[in-house]
Structures are given as C-alpha cells and as structure tokens.
Amino acid sequence: MSETIKWWQKAVVYQVYPRSFQDANGDGIGDLQGIEQRLDYIKKLGADVVWLNPVYASPDKDNGYDISDYEDINAKFGTMADFDRLLAKAHDKGIKILMDLVVNHTSDQHKWFIESRSSKDNDKRDFYIWRDPVDGHEPNNWGSFFSGPAWKFDEATGQYYLHLFVEGQPDLNWVNPKVRQSVFDMMNFWVDKGIDGFRMDVISLISKPDGLPDGEVPEGGEYGNSDKAVANGPHVHEYLQEMRQQVLNRADMMTVGEASGVDIENAVKYANQDNSELNMVFQFEHMGLDNNPNPALGKWYDKKVSLVDLKENLSKWQNDLAGKAWNSLYWDNHDQPRAVSRYGDDRPEYRVVSAKMVATLLHFMQGTPYVYQGEEIG
Secondary structure (H helix, E strand, O other), rough: OOOOHHHHOOOOOOEHHHOOOOOOOOOOOOHHHHHHHOOOHHHHHHHOOOEOOOOOOOOOOOOOOOEEEEEEEEEOOHHHHHHHHHHHHHHHHEEEEEEEEOOOOOOOOHHHHHHHOOOOOOOOHHHHHOOOOOOOEEEOOOEEEOOOOOOEOOOOOOOOEOOOOOOOOOEOOOHHHHHHHHHHHHHHHHHHHHOOEEEEOOHOOOOOOOOOOOOOOOOOOOEHHHHHHHHHOOOOOHHHHHHHHHOOHHOEEEEEEOOOOHHHHHHHHHOOOOOOOEEEEEEOOOOHHOOOOOHHHOOOOOOOOHHHHHHHHHHHHHHHHHOOOEEEEOOOOOOOHHHHHHHHHOOOOOHHHHHHHHHHHOOOOEEEEEEEEEEEOO
16 A cells, blocks of 8 residues: 555535525626636635535526536636636646536436437437336335435336436436437546536445345334435445546546445445545534434434534544545535534634534544535634
C-alpha cells in the first residue's frame, strides 16, 4: 500500500446546491453563472473542491435527481457553454469540480425509459427492472423512500417497473452489461471534459438482491424496508471495480459514494486503500442518532443527539477505518437539517460559538471535510 498522501485527502470540499446558491440573471433560481461569480469567495474560504448537486437536464420531479439527459444542462441553470466556462474558471483558480453522478435511476423522460416502456420487445426493455404482477398486485412489498410502494403499474405493457424513489425515477437494471457500458460511456464524456471526480448518489443501491425478495416490514409500517433489502447488494463491488477500470483510472479522480446502509465492514470494501473502487463513502450512522425510533412514523424527530452516543460513533469510524480506508466528514448537506440547530444552539447568544464548535470538531478529525453552502456562516 502506498503511503503517498493523495490530493483529495488534503482537500476541503464545498457543496453547492445550484438552485439556491447565486442567481445571476434575476429569475429567482440560482445558476452556473452565479456559481462562477462566487468562485473567488469559495477560494477565500479555503475550499479546494466544489461539489455541484445535479445540473443536468431534468423535469425536476426530485430537484434534478431525475435526469432526462446526462449530457445536457438544465436550462434553469444555463447552458453547456456556461458549464465549460465555469469549469475553466474554477481550474484557473485552483478549484476542482466534483459532479453528482445519479445512476441508480433516470427520469421517466429519459430516452432510454421512453423506449423501454414502449413495448416488451424493445431493445431497451431490459435497461430497467420490469416485473409481472403477483396475484394482481406489486411484485414484492418494497416501499419507496419517498412513501408509497416502490412499484408503478404501466398500463401499456401490463407490467410494473421499480422506482425506489419517486414514480418519475425508474431504477436502472445494472445486471444488464449494456446499461453498465452506457453509464460508463456517459461518465467518460464528463471525464473528457476535464472534471475532477464524482459524488455518487445512492451508489450502494445499484445492485438489487437476486430474486427481489420481500423486505422486513417495520412495526406500524405498510411496506418492506427497501434500504435493508437493497443496500450493499450482491454485485455492487463488481460493478464499482468495473467502473474503476472503465472510467475512474483514466484520470486522477476523486470519488465519494453515498452509501446508505453501509457499516464499517462494507465501508472498507468500498473505500479500500488499494484504490480498486472508491476513495471514500458517505455513511449515515451519526446522522441517524436522532432519527424517529419508529421509522414508520417518519424520519424526523425532535430528540436531541446524546453527546456520548455521538462521540462514540464518530470515534468508532475514526478508529476502525484508520489505515484501512478514508473517512468523509460532514454535518450538513441538502438532505440534512442545519448542524448549528441540530447539534448546537441557534439562539443569538449561542449561535456563533455553536457554529465554531461543530466546525472545529469536523475539521480536526481525519478525513476529507465537506462543507455545505452557508455552513461557513453558521
């Protein structure tokens, strides 16, 4: 194992949620030109990398995480020329660009899905996960992460398609080698543009369990727990190793995978220092310490995190990954409440000291820190 420190191990990542960051044209929506205007500010903060939430073409049923064209820019944010200029300006200032990669699913308006749902014998049919009804209902009991069943009946062909998220986000069928190659070709389009890496959305969900068995139904719940049923599936590491060979080894890239359901053992596989898969993962154990004890009643809860539990969890990840894999460090992102309110005290007399407290803790651990836009002002 090489002891050389990689650039991404010394970097600070600043996450930009484009639509709410900076509006350059006055239409009320943040855009690429707005981000370009703020590069000097981001540089002054000491950030080395900007992670962009999805800027691709999308009908925006899930804030851009439903992508209709991976190789085009959402018109709300600008044009590909705007992106190219942002990338060039960022590089001129020594800032790297990390793109959001969303390949567990596409939009139902993606050309692949439009073809796939057109008929059972279309050559894109097997790009997605289609199943016959079972006893007149869904093929299994999985629930969508966004409520309701994870299956949508399609009248045209009499089958259900799987969508672990909203109905407009059909899941890709990664078992199909043509799907994997199409994804890798798309990734290489962005690598050839000169981007510096990928943050991989729900990457731990791309390999579904063989046979798609029912999931465990939590107490008081209506549907099987899709996270436990799907996360860290049987072929996910094969797929990521293939991605490494086909795409990631072509450049000096930074990779971080959003890995719901990951534990220490799995994190070491995803982010092993042999560089066979990813550089690091986002894990959620510390984020779950204040979740609702009954998940059937919803995720959010007004319980305050126990300091002892938080310290124990953070220490576990620091100690157990040391020398084996690399940690990502974060409090905030587009899916989480603000850290000052959640872990500190946002009343006027305590807000600043709370912000400094959570920031100090984050930046003094070993790993790559991720700062969500606005976190720097607490």
